[in-house]
Amino acid sequence: MSSQALTEMSTPTKVLLGALAAVQVGLLGAAHWDISHRDPEELRGSPMAWRAITLLNFVGPIAYFLRGRK
Numbered sequence: 001m002s003s004q005a006l007t008e009m010s011t012p013t014k015v016l017l018g019a020l021a022a023v024q025v026g027l028l029g030a031a032h033w034d035i036s037h038r039d040p041e042e043l044r045g046s047p048m049a050w051r052a053i054t055l056l057n058f059v060g061p062i063a064y065f066l067r068g069r070k
Contacts, residue, residue, distance in 0.1 A: 027061035
């Protein structure tokens with residue numbers, strides 16, 4: 001797979017990448033907000049561990065919302 005500079009990409013590709021980035025940042029923000037506003041006993045594991053896990057692209061926040069909360 002070749003690496004392209006952003007300036008070499010087509011407009012639809014740029015829009016798709018922007019949308020994916022917005023979703024990823026939104027999921028991360030929502031997960032961190034939820035961790036901050038939830039009592040630690042309502043989580044499966046420590047809040048700091050879940051904060052670290054949520055930094056894993058899309059997988060981390062989705063895992064938190066599916067498995068991190070009791």
